Amino acid sequence: MRSAFEAWAAKDGHIVRRREDKPDEYLVYETQRRWMIWQAALAHSKPTTTRKKSMAPDEAEVRNRVLNEVLAAFSGLEQADGIDGIVKVINSLKSKQAEQA
Numbered sequence: 748m749r750s751a752f753e754a755w756a757a758k759d760g761h762i763v764r765r766r767e768d769k770p771d772e773y774l775v776y777e778t779q780r781r782w783m784i785w786q787a788a789l790a791h792s793k794p795t796t797t798r799k800k801s802m803a804p805d806e807a808e809v810r811n812r813v814l815n816e817v818l819a820a821f822s823g824l825e826q827a828d829g830i831d832g833i834v835k836v837i838n839s840l841k842s843k844q845a846e847q848a
Contacts, residue, residue, distance in 0.1 A: 749782075752782055752785045761778045784821050789814075816840070820840055821833075821836055
C-alpha cells in the first residue's frame, strides 16, 4: 500500500523521503498528511467481504477518483480547524455519498 501511495505522490510532485529518526513518517508534513488521508480513504472504501487479489482497471479508476475527492475536501481545511474541521469534511463526504446512492 505504501509503495502505491509513494508512486502516486511522486507523480503528483510530492517529496516522498522519510525521516531518518522515524522511518514510518515522511520528512515533509504535507506528504505525511496525505499518507494519513490515503490510509483513511482506503480503510473507508474496503468492502466487508474478502478482497480480491487483483484490482480491475475501472475499480482502480474509481478508487483514484474517490481518493482525489477526499484529498480535495481535506485540502480546504485550515490547520486551525482541527478535529472539528475533519469531522465536518467527513460528514460532508458522507452526505454527498448518500445523495448519490
